[in-house]
Structures are given as structure tokens and as C-alpha cells.
Amino acid sequence: MLPIFILVLLLVILMVLIIITYTLHAKKAGSEDEKPGIVQAQNYVYASIVLVALAAVATLYICLHGTIWQAHLMEWMNIVVRLMHITFGIAWIGASFYFVFLENALNRTEQVREELAGNLWAVHGGGFYYLEKYKIAPKTIPKHLHWFKYEAYFTWVSGFCLLFIVYYFNAAALLVDKNILDISSWQAVTLGILSFIIAWFIYDLLCRYVMPKSKIIFMILGLLFVCGFAIFYTHVFAARAAYIHFGAMLGSIMAANVFFVIIPSQKAMVNAARLGKPLNAQLGKNAGLRSLHNNYFTLPVLFVMISNHFPSTFGYKNPWLILLLISFGVAGVKHYLNKREQGKISVWVMPVSILILLSAAYISAPPKPGACNADVSFAEVNKIVQQRCISCHSAKPTDDVYKAAPNGVMYDTPDEIVKYKDKIMERAVVTKTMPLNNKTNITEAERDALRCWINQGASVK
Numbered sequence: 143m144l145p146i147f148i149l150v151l152l153l154v155i156l157m158v159l160i161i162i163t164y165t166l167h168a169k170k171a172g173s174e175d176e177k178p179g180i181v182q183a184q185n186y187v188y189a190s191i192v193l194v195a196l197a198a199v200a201t202l203y204i205c206l207h208g209t210i211w212q213a214h215l216m217e218w219m220n221i222v223v224r225l226m227h228i229t230f231g232i233a234w235i236g237a238s239f240y241f242v243f244l245e246n247a248l249n250r251t252e253q254v255r256e257e258l259a260g261n262l263w264a265v266h267g268g269g270f271y272y273l274e275k276y277k278i279a280p281k282t283i284p285k286h287l288h289w290f291k292y293e294a295y296f297t298w299v300s301g302f303c304l305l306f307i308v309y310y311f312n313a314a315a316l317l318v319d320k321n322i323l324d325i326s327s328w329q330a331v332t333l334g335i336l337s338f339i340i341a342w343f344i345y346d347l348l349c350r351y352v353m354p355k356s357k358i359i360f361m362i363l364g365l366l367f368v369c370g371f372a373i374f375y376t377h378v379f380a381a382r383a384a385y386i387h388f389g390a391m392l393g394s395i396m397a398a399n400v401f402f403v404i405i406p407s408q409k410a411m412v413n414a415a416r417l418g419k420p421l422n423a424q425l426g427k428n429a430g431l432r433s434l435h436n437n438y439f440t441l442p443v444l445f446v447m448i449s450n451h452f453p454s455t456f457g458y459k460n461p462w463l464i465l466l467l468i469s470f471g472v473a474g475v476k477h478y479l480n481k482r483e484q485g486k487i488s489v490w491v492m493p494v495s496i497l498i499l500l501s502a503a504y505i506s507a508p509p510k511p512g513a514c515n516a517d518v519s520f521a522e523v524n525k526i527v528q529q530r531c532i533s534c535h536s537a538k539p540t541d542d543v544y545k546a547a548p549n550g551v552m553y554d555t556p557d558e559i560v561k562y563k564d565k566i567m568e569r570a571v572v573t574k575t576m577p578l579n580n581k582t583n584i585t586e587a588e589r590d591a592l593r594c595w596i597n598q599g600a601s602v603k
């Protein structure tokens with residue numbers, strides 16, 4: 143119950159902060175968004191609707207807490223927020239890919255006016271487009287200037303809500319794995335949130351003080367930073383939650399880059415241009431670099447988002463290794479694509495990235511199983527399943543957290559056990575991601591018995 147109050151509180155504080163900054167800024171310098179009053183009023187109305195809706199959901203949650211509808215409410219919050227999160231995320235990442243592509247593909251040589259960095263012709267959706275990029279800024283800043291920022295903010299806010307809905311409200315089951323680290327739900331949630339703040343400070347300091355001095359040292363420290371966090375998360379949280387935290391950490395850095403560096407730099411540039419003051423070109427460069435970092439973070443973050451579906455990744459005995467290999471592999475693929483857009487072909491980047499990804503597939507392959515000596519009887523298997531799985535996977539679960547069979551998977555009858563035999567093999571034998579966090583203490587011998595029984599034909603006699 144308490145986490146939802148914290149979440150609502152955080153959201154309210156965030157909204158208030160945004161509104162205050164916005165109002166202060168609007169008073170100050172004529173502001174960048176010279177939108178008609180009606181549009182602004184509309185934005186405030188929307189913000190209020192969102193806040194009221196959140197308060198309503200929180201109240202509903204409190205009313206339904208402990209009843210059979212609690213899980214249903216959580217599921218629907220999950221659906222709605224997840225859909226919002228991927229929609230905003232696609233808009234944000236789409237814009238990121240598009241602008242890095244523009245930057246890479248600009249024609250910088252043929253018939254480019256003096257004040258321009260380059261231009262690009264494009265055809266899309268049955269229309270022809272002609273874009274020009276200024277070296278620094280146009281002589282007069284146009285009245286209507288589109289800013290790309292809400293995609294980023296909304297992606298982050300919805301992602302943070304999703305983290306609460308899926309992991310923090312359910313911390314005892316999904317965030318904490320007592321076999322990894324014996325901490326309370328509260329400690330785990332606090333650690334998670336703190337880690338994002340600390341990660342941002344380390345990254346920001348590296349960018350401010352190390353990057354301008356030496357790119358190589360920045361890259362080495364950046365690499366250590368990424369590895370450090372992957373190892374840290376997988377040693378404090380359940381593996382799946384660790385993956386999500388790694389992605390959320392990178393995602394938070396991306397959103398903070400937009401909020402603390404990119405948008406303020408752009409605002410300073412626009413204001414200077416409006417007042418006719420000389421522009422500080424370094425501001426634009428800083429924003430550009432952060433934007434490029436964000437571009438490299440996108441694919442690792444996308445992998446993390448779907449990693450939940452792949453127990454062979456987070457189920458590996460050193461989950462951080464697979465996480466890092468896939469992150470570096472896909473970031474390498476992005477690097478190759480960026481180079482290609484610039485018309486530079488770097489021969490080794492793609493093959494090396496693919497090799498890294500293949501190595502992840504290779505090392506996470508299940509080991510060769512031992513031989514099965516005697517025939518395993520169904521009675522033996524049934525005993526294991528009743529003892530280790532039924533507390534959750536039953537029409538009437540007895541688990542303290544799961545009140546309905548997870549994913550609708552039940553093992554109450556022999557038929558059901560046989561029906562799910564392939565999935566049992568995948569989750570309880572190969573990837574060892576079931577029982578969840580080994581809550582019911584299944585033994586290796588029992589996993590072996592399940593495997594032999596399935597390999598011997600899964601007969602119920």
C-alpha cells in the first residue's frame with residue numbers, strides 16, 4: 143500500500159516542479175514556446191486530469207487491496223501504462239534515430255549556403271521534404287519552433303510507473319531473491335531508486351570533467367561504469383529485476399540528458415539568438431554529444447525491455463555477463479549503422495558485434511545433460527510438482543503473494559503436467575528460472591528427475 147503513496151507523491155512533486163519551472167521560464171525571457179494561451183490552458187487541464195486520474199487509481203487500489211480484484215486492477219494498470227510507455231518510447235527513439243540519421247546523411251558539400259551546415263532532400267508518405275541545418279542558428283529565431291522533449295519525459299515517467307506496478311508493488315516476489323541477497327522489500331526499492339540517481343551523477347561528472355580532457359579515458363571509465371552497474375544489479379536483485387534496473391538506469395540517464403543538458407542548452411542558444419547576443423557553440427556541441435550517447439543507449443535499453451520473455455538470458459548462471467555481451471553487441475550494431483549513414487564503411491564493426499552476440503548465445507547454451515539411469519515414475523514427478531510448484535500453479539494457490547495461477551499455468555492434474563512438459567523443461571530444468579527465485583527450494587536431483595521423466599516420454603503411468 144505504501145509504495146503507491148510514494149509513487150503518487152513523487153508524481154505530484156514532479157508535476158508541480160514542471161509547472162513551476164515552466165511558469166517561471168515563461169515570465170522570464172518571452173520563452174521558447176510562444177503558444178497561444180488556449181493551448182497552454184489545455185495543457186494545464188490535461189495535467190490536472192492526469193493527477194486526478196492517478197489519485198482515483200490510488201483510492202481504487204486501497205479499496206480493492208486484499209480482495210480478489212487487486213490482481214485484476216494491477217493487470218489493467220500494467221496494460222495501460224505499458225502501452226503508454228511503449229508508445230512514448232517509440233516516438234522518442236524514433237525521433238532520436240531520425241535526427242542522428244539526418245545529422246549523418248546531411249549533404250554538406252553541394253550548393254550549401256554559407257550559414258548552413260547542410261541540407262537533405264527526402265520523400266516520404268507521398269510528399270517531398272527539404273530540410274536545412276544551420277551551422278549555429280538562423281539570424282532570427284522563428285516564432286514557431288518545435289521542441290522534442292515531451293516524448294522523453296513521458297517515456298521516463300510512464301516507465302517509472304511501470305517499474306512500481308510490476309516490481310516495486312510486488313517486491314517480495316519479483317525484486318528480492320533471498321538466494322542472491324537477503325534484504326527487505328523496502329531496502330530493495332530504496333536501493334533501486336538510489337542507484338538511478340547515483341548513476342546519473344557519475345555519468346554526468348564523467349561527461350563534464352573527463353570527456354573534454356581525454357576521450358580514451360572517458361571511454362574506459364564509461365565501460366567500467368556500465369559493467370559495474372550490471373554486476374551490482376545482478377548481485378542485489380532477482381536476475382529479471384536486475385535486467386530491468388539496468389535498462390531503467392540507462393533510460394533515466396537518457397531522460398536526464400534531455401532534461402538537464404540538451405533542452406537547457408537549446409534554450410540558452412535560442413535566448414541568446416533572440417537577444418542578438420553571441421552564441422556559445424560549445425552548448426550545441428555538448429547537447430549533440432549527449433544526444434549521441436542516448437542514441438547508443440537505445441538498443442541495449444530495448445533489449446532489456448524484451449529480456450523478460452527470454453529466461454535463457456537472465457537465467458544464465460552469471461546473468462550480468464549475458465546482459466553486458468548483448469548490450470555491447472547491439473550498441474556495436476548501432477555504431478555500424480551510424481557509420482553507414484555517414485557513408486563510412488567500417489569493415490570490422492559489424493562482424494565483431496555479431497561475434498559478441500553469438501558468444502552470448504554460445505555461452506548461455508545449456509550444458510550436456512547427464513545420463514538418466516532408471517525410469518522415473520510419474521508418482522515421483524507428481525510428488526516434486528506438488529511440493530515445489532503447486533503453491534503457485536494451482537486453481538487454488540497457497541502462496542502468500544500469488545493468489546491466482548501465474549500465466550494461468552496450473553499443475554493440479556496429470557494432464558496439465560503433461561500438457562506443459564516442454565515449458566517445465568525450459569523453466570525448471572534448462573534455465574532454472576522456476577520455481578520463482580527457488581522459493582520452494584527445489585533440489586538439483588529433483589530438476590534432474592523432471593528432465594529424465596520428460597526425456598523418457600512423459601508418461602503418466
Ligand code: HEC
Nearest residue numbers: 530531533534548549551565566569570576577578581582
Ligand atoms: C512462488 C510462486 C511460483 C512457484 C513456486 C513456481 N512458479 Fe512458475 N511461475 C510463477 C510466476 C509468477 C510465473 C509468471 C512469470 C514468469 O513467466 O516468470 C510463472 C511462470 C511459469 C512458467 C511459464 C508459463 C508461460 O506461460 O510461459 C512455467 C513453465 C512455470 N512457471 C513452471 C513452474 C514449475 C515447473 C514450477 C515448480 C518446479 C514452478 N513454476 C513454481 C510463479 C511460481
